[in-house]
Amino acid sequence: MKILLTGARGFLGWHTRLRLHALTDHEVVPVGRDEWSDLGALVADVDAVVHIAGVNRAATDDEVEGGNVGLAENLATAITRAGRPLRVVYANSIQAGNGTPYGRGKERAALILREATEGVGGHLVDVLLPNIFGEHGRPRYNSFVATFVDATVRGDAPTINDNQVGLLHVQDAAQSLLDGLTTDAATLSPEPETHGVQEVWDLLQEFHASYVPVGEIPDLSTKFRIDLFNTYRAALFPDHYPIRLTPHSDPRGSFVETVRCRGGEGQTSFSTTVPGITRGEHYHLHKIERFAVISGSGTMELRKMFSDEVLTFPATGEQPVAIDMPVGWVHNITNTGEDTLLTQFWSHEVFRPEAPDTFPEPVRRQPPQEA
Known part of the structure; x- marks a missing residue:
């Protein structure tokens, strides 16, 4: 139609x-x-x-x-x-x-x-x-x-x-x-x-008190909380991002807390990406998804659907940061270094194959071919 x-x-x-x-x-x-x-x-x-x-x-x-x-x-x-x-x-x-x-x-x-x-x-x-x-x-x-x-x-x-x-x-x-x-x-x-x-108003103050200082995800145990939190964090983008993660190091190595959530579902996964490869290239209608680079070097790119401007955020394991992808923004991550890129992904809900809320779309659109 x-x-x-x-x-x-x-x-x-x-x-x-x-x-x-x-x-x-x-x-x-x-x-x-x-x-x-x-x-x-x-x-x-x-x-x-x-x-x-x-x-x-x-x-x-x-x-x-x-x-x-x-x-x-x-x-x-x-x-x-x-x-x-x-x-x-x-x-x-x-x-x-x-x-x-x-x-x-x-x-x-x-x-x-x-x-x-x-x-x-x-x-x-x-x-x-x-x-x-x-x-x-x-x-x-x-x-x-x-x-x-x-x-x-x-x-x-x-x-x-x-x-x-x-x-x-x-x-x-x-x-x-x-x-x-x-x-x-x-x-x-x-x-x-x-x-x-x-x-x-009270819910927005609850979100703001924990999310802005340390990137803590609030209680997302109801649909309304999820919808309101997505509304709130869209207003923070891109000025509030990336979220700076704090590494704790000692002679054994380092420890970084990447996600803290006060309630609701949640799923964590990680990927290894070889140099020059891009992952992602999709958008969501409601899912909250966090990308955090744990090791290696890469760039995260985002583009609001139906627009052309691409925002780029560099990320390294040495100075770890996270991006919470806004609803309706296509996003990806590319290994721009010489070593394997290790990325942690977190979403607010368990992945459901029958309703993945993940829609393929390239961040960088190809220019139209000349006739």
Whole structure:
């Protein structure tokens, strides 16, 4: 299936594109501001549309309400001009119809898209999303969780009005949009997990108190803790890395503590790599994975999916360091020395062959071949 994805470079758009890339063979046409003027031609050549582009906040209420309506009108025009049945999945909100400018805009956008989609014999799936949080969310825009993470990293203390909030990790939201590509339902309502605002802040302080000083992994005994920790550590990358490990040496040799975890699963392994060889070349959707060089010399490289910039971290056994690989970042390790490279790998969960959460992708993409 060929899918047009609007808002592809935004928070939810990036995660949805990542999940489509990892779990499906669909061809994705990413659309953002730069491609919006070509919307008509692009819609004419696809089988389905996942519409995420929207306005969460703006300088005025009219910009919020009108912005969401305007984007829907543009897409509706393109759907009508395509003149053939299309499946349209709309990233709507549980706030739709609540009387706020945002709620009015999202509700009106859904009506516009449904009329246009059904007008060409297509099927629209309205996905009502609750509060979404996750890696690479924008502070003061996407969610209060992103704002809290930013404040934690900066050492700020926000004013907290405690109440219970339904929260859904962005990868779970993305899965709901993928479900919309196949369901016969007209509406999907993914179930959030309820947590207190103060609880979220307290967990972030717990993480920060042990992770930043010594790289200690916190208690990861629940899915919410894992999702929130992944969200937090994404905000630390790359400035906080590599994590400096402390060797303890005496006449017998040296001892280095590479991982300390307060709770949850965990699996440790090691590899030997001969000079010039690269390992890794993959990314994860939720797994926490730590690379630590024990002996020899190498480089660890990372690239955020759908971007071109490659970050490089040198590592040696003489000055041991570790990198905790962010979700959605392709990573590898290469032996750049003359001796065998010994690397320890740790992940927060036991490897499960039926659900490995490991997706092959090269860190350094090959340039397109000239015709």
